Amino acid sequence: MNHIITGLIIGLFGICMSMFGTSAMASDEQPVWELNSQTFSACQVIGQVQCVDGLVKLDGTNAVVLPTHLTAGQNDFTIEFELKRGDDFKVLPRLQGGLEIVSNMDTDAMAGFVMRYKPDKWNPGGGQSNTFWLYTNGIRNGNVGGLMGKDKFTKYSLVFKNQALTIFRNGLILSAAGDVKPSPLPLTFGEVIKPGGDDYPEKYVTLTKLPSPYQLRKIKVYPQAIFPTGFDQSTHVMENISGPDYMMQCARRTDASLPRILVIGDSQSMGYRSYITEHFKGKAYVDYWVGGTWFAPIDIEDENCKPKRAFRGVLNNGPYDIVTWNAMTGHMWSIKHPTRCPVQTIEPNFTEMVSFLKSYAPQTQFIWVNCTPRRSLEEDGTHSVDNEGNRVAVRNNKIVDKLMADMGIPVVDLYSTSLPFVSQVKRGWTDTVHWSRDVYKVFADELITEIEKHMPKSEK
CATH class of the missing domain: 3.40.50.1110 (SGNH hydrolase)
Known part of the structure; x- marks a missing residue:
């Protein structure tokens, strides 16, 4: 069973939430790991990836895998990063340009999570695009639409506490999840969305290198749950539960x-x-x-x-x-x-x-x-x-x-x-x-x- 709440889901789910915070974190805790040219050398790299001034570009053919010990099997931790689409981003044909932004999901163990991004006009049936699709424990739980532009970096904070996940966008709650089983796998940024299944049938997909890579920077991992300043953990929320x-x-x-x-x-x-x-x-x-x-x-x-x-x-x-x-x-x-x-x-x-x-x-x-x-x-x-x-x-x-x-x-x-x-x-x-x-x-x-x-x- 999966639990995930989506505070800004539009259309299919229709949930309204108004929980405000600021982009500042509520603690002076220091990250246990931060992406830079030195720490990048300890990462596993899939495909061709360079880290320049703490920024990496993800083009659908590459990925960055963080050291396993940072989060594997842990209940409480926080991930921060900033993300934007390419400066010359163009709308691609259906089912092109999707990316697994960050994941540690182990589908065999039914554990962990995935944040997938599907850009404008991605869906073959004309459904909602420019969307994050959220998965936990191997099952899709919902989508959150219209959440990334191409001109500015957007900050995301993923806070795990007692196997519950809360995701913030620029300090405002985006979604949250309960019963996210700890995954033994490391965090991976940038795997391409693979064809297969009803969501992205293989017959429609031609995997090619994205002409305008997504830009990722300021990845930080904290060994504890750190919520943005002003966020009230007792605030009434709704939660998607999937099975x-x-x-x-x-x-x-x-x-x-x-x-x-x-x-x-x-x-x-x-x-x-x-x-x-x-x-x-x-x-x-x-x-x-x-x-x-x-x-x-x-x-x-x-x-x-x-x-x-x-x-x-x-x-x-x-x-x-x-x-x-x-x-x-x-x-x-x-x-x-x-x-x-x-x-x-x-x-x-x-x-x-x-x-x-x-x-x-x-x-x-x-x-x-x-x-x-x-x-x-x-x-x-x-x-x-x-x-x-x-x-x-x-x-x-x-x-x-x-x-x-x-x-x-x-x-x-x-x-x-x-x-x-x-x-x-x-x-x-x-x-x-x-x-x-x-x-x-x-x-x-x-x-x-x-x-x-x-x-x-x-x-x-």
């Missing part, structure tokens, strides 16, 4: 007596979950699984099927008092992909999953959140629900809402809640799925009302 087939966000808990709520859903839940978190601040911890998982047309009765495997991992991060749940219905029921969820699979598959969830987490109150309307954009710019996609949503909602009621699962009817707002959608808005912030606040209020019916009595 096979899931990646979720959990509140870092300091009061074990408070109830725990888990919000599961697709992008609609990204609009309302922050309001739920704010409402229960100080009264309950609210975790979040964006996306969840759908379960058709696979064999849902298989105990090792992906949905059950994912839900086991997610629920093992509990126990949860309450779980609000939508099974990616906006995607699963899309008329563009009719094979994802044939209508004849809905009742048996949902019955199987509800039975599984109630059996696996019998003390948890599950709450179903149904599918919101599928709108269409009319010629005059107004929005309508008179379309085939919405008729499928209505039909499937009817099946699932009844099933949930029959199995004792409360239903939050966001479909009905949404309908009065269809006529208020901004004229000409091409997004026919999502809603305004005001509407998402209404959605949140609906969920909060239902959640509070099932909260431990002292916490309502």
Whole structure:
């Protein structure tokens, strides 16, 4: 299991954090190792690398490996460095120019970490680029976007304390991780991102020397955890927890007596979950699984099927008092992909999953959140629900809402809640799925009302 919080993740995760510090470190401790022309000679070098005035250039064909004894197997230490893209940086074709900035990850031992950088337009599917991808213990945990320019050096501080990692960018928290197992491997700066796997299929990648190398300087290693001045370690943060087939966000808990709520859903839940978190601040911890998982047309009765495997991992991060749940219905029921969820699979598959969830987490109150309307954009710019996609949503909602009621699962009817707002959608808005912030606040209020019916009595 991996834990990583991403305070500035945009889009896929949507986490907002405001923890401030300064770039100064909170201690006068001296580094145990610092990159310069003398210490560079003790490093292992892969490819052609020179250290000039404490600066090295990484072009995708080279790397610098620090002495193993500096960090191998240790729980507490700090790494600092400054990084920038090349002065004549140019956007490269898809899947070109990615770099493992720093890593000690041992995939065989499922230990250590990786910070990977993927520049502008890196992703083959057009997804978020200019991004750090973060891995711990061999599993990808998230990405943090838009974080490196080409004109100035950016300072990064990686602070390890009791197997927890906090990463700072120019003194501001960037991300943090728990349960990072100590790695026996040395720190390596500059390995190229290798092709292979879903993230960077080999057929798309032609590894070539980067025309404009990344510039790295002021590498320092401290033998203890040193946080930037002004950083409050007790500040409330969210944490991504990853495992096979899931990646979720959990509140870092300091009061074990408070109830725990888990919000599961697709992008609609990204609009309302922050309001739920704010409402229960100080009264309950609210975790979040964006996306969840759908379960058709696979064999849902298989105990090792992906949905059950994912839900086991997610629920093992509990126990949860309450779980609000939508099974990616906006995607699963899309008329563009009719094979994802044939209508004849809905009742048996949902019955199987509800039975599984109630059996696996019998003390948890599950709450179903149904599918919101599928709108269409009319010629005059107004929005309508008179379309085939919405008729499928209505039909499937009817099946699932009844099933949930029959199995004792409360239903939050966001479909009905949404309908009065269809006529208020901004004229000409091409997004026919999502809603305004005001509407998402209404959605949140609906969920909060239902959640509070099932909260431990002292916490309502």
